[in-house]
Amino acid sequence: MQDTxxxxxxxxxxxxxxxxxxxxxxxxxxxxxxxxCHVVDALPHVGGQCAQLYGDKPIxxxxxxxxxxxxxxxxxxxxxxxxxxxxxxxxQQVAQLQRMDDGRWLAxxxxxxxxxxxxxxIAAGVGAFVPKALKVPGVERLAAGQLxxxxxxxxxxxxxxxxxxxxDEEAVAAAIxxxxxxxxxxxxxxxxxxxxxxxxxxxxxxxxxSGAIRVVIGQITQLHADSGLLRAVQWMDGEGQEHxxxxxxxxxxxxxxxxxxxxxxxxxxxxxxxxxxxxxxxxTDAPGIYAIGDIVSYPGKHKLILCGFHEATMAAFAAxxxxxxEKPLLQYTTTSARLHAILGVSHPDA
Ligand SMILES: Cc1cc2nc3c(=O)[nH]c(=O)nc-3n(C[C@H](O)[C@H](O)[C@H](O)COP(=O)(O)OP(=O)(O)OC[C@H]3O[C@@H](n4cnc5c(N)ncnc54)[C@H](O)[C@@H]3O)c2cc1C
Numbered sequence: 001m002q003d004t005x006x007x008x009x010x011x012x013x014x015x016x017x018x019x020x021x022x023x024x025x026x027x028x029x030x031x032x033x034x035x036x037c038h039v040v041d042a043l044p045h046v047g048g049q050c051a052q053l054y055g056d057k058p059i060x061x062x063x064x065x066x067x068x069x070x071x072x073x074x075x076x077x078x079x080x081x082x083x084x085x086x087x088x089x090x091x092q093q094v095a096q097l098q099r100m101d102d103g104r105w106l107a108x109x110x111x112x113x114x115x116x117x118x119x120x121x122i123a124a125g126v127g128a129f130v131p132k133a134l135k136v137p138g139v140e141r142l143a144a145g146q147l148x149x150x151x152x153x154x155x156x157x158x159x160x161x162x163x164x165x166x167x168d169e170e171a172v173a174a175a176i177x178x179x180x181x182x183x184x185x186x187x188x189x190x191x192x193x194x195x196x197x198x199x200x201x202x203x204x205x206x207x208x209x210s211g212a213i214r215v216v217i218g219q220i221t222q223l224h225a226d227s228g229l230l231r232a233v234q235w236m237d238g239e240g241q242e243h244x245x246x247x248x249x250x251x252x253x254x255x256x257x258x259x260x261x262x263x264x265x266x267x268x269x270x271x272x273x274x275x276x277x278x279x280x281x282x283x284t285d286a287p288g289i290y291a292i293g294d295i296v297s298y299p300g301k302h303k304l305i306l307c308g309f310h311e312a313t314m315a316a317f318a319a320x321x322x323x324x325x326e327k328p329l330l331q332y333t334t335t336s337a338r339l340h341a342i343l344g345v346s347h348p349d350a
Contacts, residue, residue: 009114012038013323016086016121017094017263018046021125022293022308024077029316030194031084031119032339033328038117039086042093042128043256044152047074049294050305052129052256062305067187073305083344087112091152093128097266097289098291105288119319122275122284122291123308124267127258134165134252138223146230148251157182157249163233165189165220166253170195172204174251179212188216188235216245223250263295271297281318282311288322290315 014030014037016023017097021246023039024046032290045051050059058067068076092109100106100116107115123275123341139147145156154177162182164175167189172198175187187194187204192215194201207213221242222234232244260273269276269285274297277283282290292311294296294303301307333339340346 001157002111007199008112009106009116009279010038010087012087012115012117012329014038014119014121014249015040015115015117016123018123018125018128018293019043019046019088020123020125020293020294020308021050021073021305022125022312023048023121023137024074024081025309025342026121026123026292027081027084027311027313028077029087030319031081031090031342032331032333033316033320033324034342035086035119035316035320035323037086037121038089038115040092040094040107040113040115040248042091042110042130044091045079046088046090047071047283048125049258050074059305072249076251083342085155089146093130093261095262097262099286103287117288118323119290121312121315121319122263122289122295123293123312124260124263125258125294127260127263129256129258130261131252131256132249132254134208134254136220136222138225141225141226141228142230143225146249148249150253151255152249154178154181154251157185157251159183160248161246161253162186162249163188163245163247164251164253166255167191167194168253169196169200169301171253174204174253175213176200176207178251181206182249182287184214184246185212186214186216186247188218188220190217190219190246193260218243274301279311282312282315283318288319290319 014035016026016039019039019041051074055071061169092111094107095110096108098106104119107122157178158181161184162178163186165188172194177220178185179328207246218235218237221236224232233247234244275291277291277296284291293308
């Protein structure tokens, strides 16, 4: 799959919201029906819960794979969907979904991307994985480009005074990366106990010892800005004393957690924060919108990857009929020359 940021609005037959295991397999099943799609995910990578919550842990109940880790399953799915050539839009949340006059759906993302889709597949799982926000007075007055949540790149701190806020692997890695670039680097966290791999902790200690990273133990209480430009971070120590630290760039790594967010505002029938679907088609109560995976509810639903795969298959067959006007024929990947062409494989008996 490719990561694109092409011209807007994008016209597409199918939009998949969520690139967890269910969304990825949806891409594959739509591809087998000859339907190409665009995929949007709030995370900077694909894989949903498997990648974000248990990448290195084993899964034992995927048919035909006795054991694989979350990351390995995601890699296998990526390999499987590669021939479908879906366009991937990462690090953005689908914020709005509205019906257009011609019956298509207008989706708008948090990054301003607009898509006009004939069909939509909501594979939003337990919600969009978004960074935990820093909630302190003054945060709303900062101009863009000074507060960064879990940034992939730290070039913006070059030559500036930087504070990294957080205590996990990402916070420690960000502080180490800042130490190479920033004028000064401070790692600010509520405890002097960081959760990171041994090599990262060792490197942090070296940089602390050399003075390249200053570690401050406390809580941020306020941000100070002049004309919108961050000047200092106010923090409180264990004794309740307030202090100030000069800062031009603030990097916040407080973790990433799922939020149902906008899905609940799209006017679709829901029950206990889950979308109600017809399990024969995975159709919601809106024409052309299907939902699969952990986000859905129907009698007998189980929140398992295997169930998401089945639902993606049901949704693809139903959507093919909706988009192409006739019931699709059942074809086997083993024997169908049409499917071999889609998959880009040659078969001796074809
Ligand atoms: C610790 C743990 C272990 C597990 N082990 C197993 C197991 O062994 N076997 C098994 O079958 N299941 C297991 N599960 C459950 C399994 O992970 C889920 O059933 C599966 O991930 C659901 O897939 P999904 O694609 O529906 O949703 P998710 O994996 O949650 O992916 C949804 C994606 O949608 C994105 N998203 C949501 N809303 C938006 C939006 N508005 N805009 C853009 N993107 C959005 C999210 O960022 C996310 O990446 C486990 C779960 C956990 C937490």
